[in-house]
Amino acid sequence: MNRRQFLLGSAAAGGAAMGRVAAGWAAQGKPPANERITVAVVGVRGRGRVLLAAFASLPQATVKYVVDVDESVRRAQVEAVARQTGRRPEPLSDFRRALDDKNVDALVLGTPDHWHGIPTILACQAGKDVYVEKPDAHNALEGRVMVAAARRHRRIVQLGTQSRSSPHFLSAVAYVSKGGLGRVHLAKAWESSRQGSIGHPPDGDPPKGVDYDFWLGPAPKRRFNVRRFHGTWRWFFDYGTGDLGNDGVHRLDVARWVLGAAVAAKGGKLPDLPRAVFASGGKYYFDDDQEWPDTLMVTYEYPGCVLTYEMRVWSPNPIDGEDEGAAVFGDQGCIVLGNSQWRAYDAKGKVVAEDRGGYDNSAHAVNFLECMQSRKAPNADLETVGHPSSLLCHLGNASWRSGQVVRFDPATYDFGGPEANRYQTRPEYRKPWVLPQI
Numbered sequence: 524m525n526r527r528q529f530l531l532g533s534a535a536a537g538g539a540a541m542g543r544v545a546a547g548w549a550a551q552g553k554p555p556a557n558e559r560i561t562v563a564v565v566g567v568r569g570r571g572r573v574l575l576a577a578f579a580s581l582p583q584a585t586v587k588y589v590v591d592v593d594e595s596v597r598r599a600q601v602e603a604v605a606r607q608t609g610r611r612p613e614p615l616s617d618f619r620r621a622l623d624d625k626n627v628d629a630l631v632l633g634t635p636d637h638w639h640g641i642p643t644i645l646a647c648q649a650g651k652d653v654y655v656e657k658p659d660a661h662n663a664l665e666g667r668v669m670v671a672a673a674r675r676h677r678r679i680v681q682l683g684t685q686s687r688s689s690p691h692f693l694s695a696v697a698y699v700s701k702g703g704l705g706r707v708h709l710a711k712a713w714e715s716s717r718q719g720s721i722g723h724p725p726d727g728d729p730p731k732g733v734d735y736d737f738w739l740g741p742a743p744k745r746r747f748n749v750r751r752f753h754g755t756w757r758w759f760f761d762y763g764t765g766d767l768g769n770d771g772v773h774r775l776d777v778a779r780w781v782l783g784a785a786v787a788a789k790g791g792k793l794p795d796l797p798r799a800v801f802a803s804g805g806k807y808y809f810d811d812d813q814e815w816p817d818t819l820m821v822t823y824e825y826p827g828c829v830l831t832y833e834m835r836v837w838s839p840n841p842i843d844g845e846d847e848g849a850a851v852f853g854d855q856g857c858i859v860l861g862n863s864q865w866r867a868y869d870a871k872g873k874v875v876a877e878d879r880g881g882y883d884n885s886a887h888a889v890n891f892l893e894c895m896q897s898r899k900a901p902n903a904d905l906e907t908v909g910h911p912s913s914l915l916c917h918l919g920n921a922s923w924r925s926g927q928v929v930r931f932d933p934a935t936y937d938f939g940g941p942e943a944n945r946y947q948t949r950p951e952y953r954k955p956w957v958l959p960q961i
Contacts, residue, residue, distance in 0.1 A: 558583075559582075559583050559584060559585045560583060560584050560585070560628045560629060560892050560895060560896075561584075561585050561587050561626050561627050561628050561629075562578055562584055562585070562586055562587065562627070562628065562629045562630070562631050563586075563587060563588035563589075563590055563615070563618065563621035563624075563627050563629075563630055563631070564578060564586055564588070564589055564590065564631040564633065565590040565591070565618045565621070565630060565631065565632050565633065565634055565638075565642060566590070566591060566632060566633040566634030566635070566638065567589055567590070567591050567596060567597065567600040567633060568591065568593065568596045568600075568633075568753060569633070569753070569754060570633045570656055570683075571591075571632075571633020571634065571656070572600060572603075572633070573633075573884060574631055574633045574654070574656070574683070574884070574888070575589065575600055575603070575604065575631075575633070576603070576607065577884040577885050577888045578631055578888055579604050579607050579608050580607065580885065581885065581888060581889065581892065583892055584888075584892055585610075586604055586608070586612045587612055587613060587621075587624070587626070587627060588612055588613050588614075588615050588620075588621045588624075588627070589601045589604060589612045589613070589614050589615070590614075590615040590616070590617070590618045590621060591614075591616070592616055592733060592734040592735075592737045592738045593730070593732065593733045593738075593753075594616070594731075594732030594733070595730075595732055597614045597615075597616065598614065601613075601614045616734055616737070617737070618630065618642055619645070622645060622646060622649040622651060623649075627651060628651065628652065628895065629646075629651055629652040629653060629654065629891075629895060630642060630643070630646040630651050630652075630653050630654070631653075631654045632653065632654065632655040632656055633656050634656070635756050635757070635762050635763065636658065636660070636661045636757065636762060636763050636764050636768060637661045637740060637741060637742050637761065637762040637763070638740055639655050639656065639658075639659060639660045639661065639665070639669075640659075640660040640661060640662075640665030640666070640668065640669055640958065641665075641740070641741065641956055641958065641959070642655075643655050643660075643669045643672070643673075643680065644668055644669055644672040644958075644959045644961070645959065646678075647669075647672035647673050647675075647676040647678040647680070648672060648676060648959070650676065650678075651678070652678050652679040652680065652891075652895050653673075653678065653679075653680045653681070654680075654681045654683065654888070654891050655669075655680065655681070655682060655683065655905075655909075656682075656683040657682055657683045657684050657768075657772045657773065657909070657913065658682075658764055658768040658772045658912075658913035658916050658917070659682055659905060659909050659910050659913035660913065661762070661763075661764065661949070662917055662946070662947065662948045662949060663914060663917040663918070663921070663936060663946075663947050663948070664936065664947050664948035664958070665948065665958060666910045666913055666914065666917065667910075667936055668958060668959065668960075668961055669905060669910070670905055670906045670910050671961040672959070672961050673905055673906060674906065675961055677898075679891070679894050679895050679898065679900075679901060680901075680904070680905035680906075680909070681887070681890070681891040681894070681901040681902070681903050681904070681905070681909070682903040682904075682905055682908065682909025682910075682912075682913070683887070683903070684772065684773060684776045684903045684908070684909065684912065685882040685883055685884055685886075685887040685903075686773060686776065686777050686780075686882060687776075687780075687887065687902035687903040687908060688883055688886040688887040688889075688890045688902045688903070689880055689881065689882050689883045689886065689887075690878075690880050690883070690886075691863070691864065691865060691878045691879055691880025691881070692777060692780075692860070692865075692880070694865075694878045694880075695781060695858060695860055695865045695878065696780060696781060696784045698858070698867055698876050699781055699784045699785040699788060699851065699858060699867075700784045700785075700787065700788050701788065702785075702788035702789060703855065703856060703867065703875070703876075704785050704788075704851060704852070704853030704854075704855055704856050704857060704858060704867075705789075705853040705854040705855030705856065706789055706853055706854050706855075707782060707785040707786060707789075707828065707851055707852060707853040707854075708827060708828050708829065708852070708853075709828065709829055709830075709831075709851075709852045710778045710779075710781070710782040710828070710829075710830045710831075710849065710850065710851045710852065711778065711830065711831045711832070711833065711849065711850050712771070712774035712775050712777070712778040712830070712831070712832045712833075712848070712849040712850075713774060713832065713833040713834070713842050713845075713847070713848060713849075714766060714770045714771055714774060714832075714833070714834045714835070714836065714846075714847050715833075715834075715835055715836075715838055715839070715840060715841055715842060715846050715847070716770070716836065716839075716846045716847055717836065717837060717838060717839040718766075718836040718837070720809045720810070720811040721750045721755045721758060721809075721811045721812055721813055722750070722811050722812070723811060723812055724748060724749050724750055724812075725748075726746040726747060726748045727746075727747055727748070727749070728747060729747040729752075735747055738752070739953070740953070740956045741949065741952040741953050741956035741957070741958070742761040742762055742949075742953060743761060743951075743953060744953060745761075748812075750812055757769050758812075758813040758814060758815055759812075759813075759814050759815075760814050760815070763815070764815075764916055764917070764920060765815030765816065765819075765920060766815065766817075766819075766834055766836050767815075767819060767821070767832070767834060767916045767919050767920055768913070768916040768917070768920065770847060771832060771834060771916055771919075772912055772913055772915070772916050773847070774832065774847060774848065774849050775830070775832060775849075775912055775915045775916065776908070776912035777849045777860055778830055778832075778849035778850075778851065778860075779793070779830065779911070779912055779915065780908075781849065781851050781858065781860065782828065782830060782851050785851055785853060786828065791827070793825060793828065794825055794826065795907075795911040795933075796911055796914060796915075796918075796931060796933055797823040797824050797825050797830070797915070797918075797931070798824055798825065798826065798930065798931070799823075799824040799928055799929070799930050799931075800821065800822070800823055800824070800915075800918040800919055800921075800922050800928070800929040800931065801821070801822050801922050801928045801929070802819060802820065802821040802822075802919045802920070802922040802923035803819075803820050803923070804816045804818045804819035804820055804834070804923060805817075805818060806818075808836075808837035809837065815920075816834075816923060817835070817836050817837050818834065818835050818836075818837070819832070819833075819834040819835075819919075819923065820832070820833055820834075821919040821922070821923075823915060823918075823919075832915075832919065843859045844859070844861070845859065845860075845861035845862070846861075847861070847862055848860055848861045848862070854870075855869070855870055856868050856869045856870055856875065862881065862882065863879060863880060863881045864877065864878065864879045864880070865877060865878055887902065887903070890902045914931075917946075918931055918938070920946065921938055921943050921946035921947070922943065924945075924946050925938075925940075925942040925943040925945065925946060926942070927939070927940060927942055927943050929943045
């Protein structure tokens with residue numbers, strides 16, 4: 524099979540599921556209102572706004588509630604859905620009101636990292652399915668409890684790593700599954716998209732219409748600062764997971780996925796989690812209030828394989844032609860995966876297969892809704908896909924913050940020593956937002 528034949532064949536295979544879904548909608552028309560899945564979308568600024576538009580566009584879903592602690596954001600997105608669908612959803616400031624509504628089938632979470640865990644757990648306990656943005660949680664323990672809640676209450680929980688439903692990533696996995704890379708022992712992921720300084724703005728008062736105490740949730744009480752709020756909250760320990768958990772989770776998820784497929788092609792099995800993790804780096808470039816590193820190298824050691832992650836958010840220079848990407852290396856060739864394309868090379872460096880595409884928000888949302896109906900595990904199932912990939916970020920962050928090698932025990936969630944174990948979870952959850960027990 525030549526390169527063009529593979530490209531066309533893989534693209535057709537990758538889009539087959541979406542094609543079947545689209546054909547079914549065309550034949551059946553829009554499902555009756557009482558057969559559509561009712562969702563509440565929580566946190567609708569930034570990434571949440573994209574999720575809201577994606578779910579509102581799907582004929583088998585109805586957005587009943589738009590939930591946000593910022594009144595101006597909430598009001599704007601209610602009107603956006605009304606223009607998009609002809610139906611005005613109800614605005615809410617507290618997601619728990621949506622959980623009390625027996626007609627709501629699922630929660631869609633586009634909230635900051637520190638508001639992933641508790642709403643997911645409470646939704647599972649309320650009998651709702653959940654689509655939650657990446658990473659799974661603010662820390663490893665929250666992710667573990669989320670998995671336990673989903674398992675106990677038999678809930679469908681999809682992580683927002685859209686690559687798992689995107690045709691060009693699916694075709695890459697199909698390619699390496701044929702064994703063309705040979706024996707693989709090394710994979711890497713990287714992030715080199717340049718970002719800016721957040722400066723040193725003074726504390727002040729929250730904007731009018733913002734329930735700032737609710738926004739803080741389980742995080743410590745402190746004065747409002749514009750950089751600890753919309754968008755740039757991710758650079759602070761209290762709320763985010765740094766760029767490792769922001770963009771890195773996408774690259775690591777793809778690298779882990781493709782590496783596992785390549786290992787399986789030769790009869791092996793990549794463990795879900797590494798046996799040792801070491802991170803080094805620091806805040807070298809930006810003179811600002813960011814707490815997480817701007818330069819980071821993480822090594823993940825598996826039996827017979829090594830996965831590395833490189834992050835430098837101050838440098839515009841791509842690696843292998845990709846600002847953000849992953850690569851897997853074998854003794855017969857390698858594959859380089861970017862956000863919109865992948866290329867496979869033989870041992871002499873000749874391109875032998877490739878495909879193009881992109882992250883598909885709608886396909887990932889469709890997969891979630893279909894799995895809600897079938898009760899099959901979704902493409903980015905929290906327990907088997909989302910939590911293991913997110914744990915790579917939590918483990919890397921724990922290693923960097925402790926300065927130690929993390930030797931993770933999946934049975935006990937022990938990080939291998941008291942210094943690293945400090946970063947399994949928060950020092951304290953601010954009441955009433957304590958982590959639920961399962």
